[in-house]
Amino acid sequence: MDNNRKELIRKIQTLGEVYTILSRATRLPYVICDPESFNDQVWVFESKEDLEKVVKPLTDKKNPVAAIKVENKSYLSFYTTLYTLGVNAVVFYEKDQEGTELDLEEIVKKPDFSSLPKEKQPLFNPQLQLSGIYFMQELRRGGANEEKQNLPELEEEVAANAVKSRYLMAVQRPEQGQDPKNVQVPYIKNNQGDIYQPLFTDAEEFRKFNKEQKLQALLVGFDNLEKVLIPVAKGVIINPQGFNLIIPKEKIQGLRQRFGE
Secondary structure (H helix, E strand, O other), X not given: OOHHHHHHHHHHHHOOEEEEXXXXXXXXXXXXXXXXXXXXXXXXXXXXXXXXXXXXXXXXXXXXXXXXXXXXXXXXXXXXXXXXXXXXXXXXXXXXXXXEEEEHHHHOOOOOOOOOOHHHOOOOOHXXXXXXXXXXXXXXXXXXXXXXXXXXHHHHHHHHHHHHOEEEEEEEOOOOOOOHXXXXXXXXXXXXXXXXXXXXXXXXXXXXXXXXXXXXXXXXXXXXXXXXXXXXXXXXXXXXXXXXXXXXXXXXXXXXXXXXO
8 A cells, every 4th residue: 555545544534524425315424336446435525615516416416415524533433334334435535636535444444243153243234225225315316206217226126135134123121020022112103194113224223213222122034024013014114214215014025025035
């Protein structure tokens, strides 16, 4: 690695704050697939003004995005979380300069849980997170869906990954002396009064939902969803605080048959 690159990485790691693009469609960093390298990138800026210039083509295409500040104390958490989203590269824009692409691993080491017993390794679903992000970024972009030519392909990919994934399912922590069979399952009700049962791709998505820490997580595969769905639920909602993907109950079996192994 040349000295200029080392200096740039050191700068990224020690700046007091940086800025990145938030997708309002997913409530996550906006992810870009580079058309040449096919790397899945998040763009990071030294200057908010530079972000606002670079982001204009995205807003011109009616992408609902915003600038967010990331402080130095949150760098480790921010960059490590990108691994859970399937991101493998960062494009860093120094003030008034063109962007430089860096492998995510050059900035922060990828977490390695291989030494832990399999049952103690944390759950990650980067392929589902990434395909869900791309699908929702396009679906919730302004304009008619009929004009979004790659939407069916993105939907197909997220559906296939959803079937192949395992999830964290939230249940109420049983109180002392309570029969564990009577444990309550939280649900989400939309504006129309429809009820959906939340599922989570990883511990971070579960944590965002479990702010009061009254819930615990159970592991469940897609093939068992119909067995664990509460009777009033019209389906599941994956990562309600993230890309917020709804799968109606009547589609679960069909997707399992189509994409299941």
